[in-house]
Amino acid sequence: MNITGFPLIDGDARRGIAPAVPRHWGVCTIYVLIAQTVLGVMWSIVDALAFTTGAGGAQYAALASIGWLIIPFGALALTTTWLSEETDNRGWAALGVSRQTLPGAAPWVLAGLVAASPVLLDIAALAPSWIATAASALLALLPATLIQSGAEEVFFRGALLAMLIAQYGPKNGVIISALLFGFWHVGVGQSPLDLTINVSMTFVFGITSAILVLHQGHIGGAIALHFVWNFVGNVDAGLTNFAGQEDWSVDDFWMSFDASFDTSWTEEEFLDPDTRNTLLMPLLLETLLIVGICRDTIFRVFAPARSEPDVSA
Template sequence: MLPAWFTHNRLYDLARSGRRLTSWWGVIGIGVLIVFLSQVFAIPIVLAKLALGGMSSASSDLLPPLVSGFWLSLTLAVSFGAMIVLVWLWIRLYERRGMATIGFEPQRALFFYGRGLLVGLASFCAVVGLLAPFGFVAVEAGDPAQVGLAALGGVLLVLIPGWLIQGAAEEVLTRGWMLPTLAARYRPWVGVLISSLFFAVMHGLNPNLSVLALLNLGLYGLFAALYALREESLWGICAFHSVWNWAQGNLFGFEVSGQMVSGGMLFNLMETGPDWFTGGPFGPEGGLVTTIVLVMSMAIIWWWPATSQNPAGQPVTVDR
């Protein structure tokens, strides 16, 4: 039997507070359109970078971390910020509800967000901690100007606002809008399943994608759904997602979902073990090590004491 927090959740009630709920085919179609349009907003940034930096034949890793970090942070902030705006426009103009109804209620927001940052950082450190005892991680030689204190400015600039907006945007689309909308209109498992699959597929064009990497992306979607439902809020999983990506790329120097990131890194590590375990060129997200951490994390969440913002018998009121 499924627990009460899964079958009856405040996030579902918030979704029902609007005038209408988008159908499953509308959620998928509008979701695809939002993903595509949001990336279009990055084109002017790319063109400006090529024009001002002369980067047509040079790599971003030749730039000082502060400069490359600025460009990456700006690209993430603009393109994924557009994703948040597009979701907001849809729910405001079609579903007739506000941003608070996707899990951004102000109650305990700082607590949820701060906890999400800590849990996300600890979770990725657990990935590195599982690699280390097997000797599957090592320090990689590289440009000293791109690593450590010399890169600190770029590393922080990429996090704020870049990764903070990027992680939040993907959660707003999938766990904030898709999941509760489908759960409220159909069944909770429909929302969890479709939002998780959509999240995996939206990364399907990433370089170096493997079957295990695709599975892990789907598992992350399931984990994120459980996290958001357990808190009945989107704040925590937004923070988790952002700091996970930042730790992976700019803290430890791994690839993030198959892509190297700019802005430098505090530690320059590389995987040295078998790709099926370490993730290889896709980064740790493509390996069994992340599968283990995600499964363990979901088990912990299942036993995590519920944080209900809507005591039994109380009507749901939101800012429309």
Template sequence: MEQTDYKQERRCCARLGWALVLTAGCALVWQMVLMLLAVSGRLLAGQTMYYLLTLVGYYLLALPLAYRLCRRIPVPPLTNRGMQPRLIGRWFVIGVALMWFGSLLGSALSDLTYRIAGLEPADLLTDMMQELPLAVILLGACVLGPLCEELLFRGLLARRLARYGQKPAALVSALLFGLYHANLSQFFYAFALGLLLAYAYFYTGTLRAPVVLHMLFNCYGSFLAFVLPENSLLPVLYALSWPVLGVAGVILLVWGRRQQVWEHGPCAPSMRVVFGSVGMTLAIIICFVQTAAMLLG
């Protein structure tokens, strides 16, 4: 294991933090531009087009800049074990279990927070999704979103943090992934899924694994609920599938915990290095501010 140069490592982690800040900043500036164009009458777009244009600023503009900012950070090699359908199926069941338990906890705490604050409980994300066409939900939530988020949180963050070990890298990237969702109801399952997606990335050695899993999770958790016909037995079976897969996922997770493979990095893990920089601190503060804004908004 290399002798850790804390000053150099702190600069690397600061760049990763600034990459997150840059991503959030690009999204905010782009959204303000769209709002100004809409108010001035120069952008005559409905909610669907506005949502698609927002995705352009949030992902397609910010990601190349974030990667360019972090281009000098060392990237440790990964062991390429390849994707196996059996593993993808296993991780999918575990992921659905994590989503179910995490969403139950997140929703309960979110409702409690609203009550304490004297506010009316609201699910802004679901309300927005219900007003969008299915094709737009499929493109945004099930294709572009998972692809770009995996490039950012696993391909950029977790991969570079793996120099401190894959387990600390998974933990930190999952924490930032959960915070970046900017609402309490999604934090817990996003954090749990972030751990699973990072493990799938490190274990297989290819970003395709977490991308495919993320797409499957979003399709199962959001898109599928909108396409099932209401006057049929399918919605009931879909609702029952969550606790069934939840129990199965817990069994698989406990059964396979001793077979987990986490590789060590060349540098000693140090949370003081990872979080002891202005970039990372500011990124976390921004996440908390966005969460508070969503709560009060």
């Protein structure tokens, strides 16, 4: 095992953290494939239920948030924690969940909102009555998005990142974990442009989140950024088709939200300045924040290893 200087990898007896168990990238890829398969089955069941029952509006919101996000991602977090404890003797603290997680997350909620400011401005430009109309949709999205973001961070930056760094060292471990996070966001039937956008953006997010986790020693900040990114993006997706309209319902919001996942980017849309502003600018701002605050950790992760002088002669 590589000695990295990061407690979440090397272990910390005072915090009850056992050293990470090294695992090959192929094994970690299998973990991701299994999780993807289970989630895909769950989503198919939800879609079938929605179709057969004709659920709409508040019913669809509840079904989507519980069936798509809360149950499957809650199960992912709990299963990851249980397997980590049973197989590696690494509990919540080793996965980056400790007393420092909540207070460590708070300032990064604000940082996430700053980074997401271009999208927030886009949301604010919509119909002035959207807040009251979409209140129930926002309430349905908030807990579901928090559970989804937390579960993905526990799985990728809590479990897989530590395994890969223990096996390959900090630089390669961070890069491989980010590649797996990008692979996690590959969807069936995606166009080449969609595939490129999704994998590229989530790869960069995976790098910055991993750096932040190593910098903080827990996953609080990463969960905060991930939550803000997903929540603001989901709200924007649900409101996209109603700019300037005064009369629309929560049913319309959920139809638009659902349709946004089945819509492929076109080259013209991607090259539109407004699209790039809301799509790429938040990721750029977040990356700059991470680089500015975590620059010492970035150097520790990516600086070339120094060989010790040979004093045996």
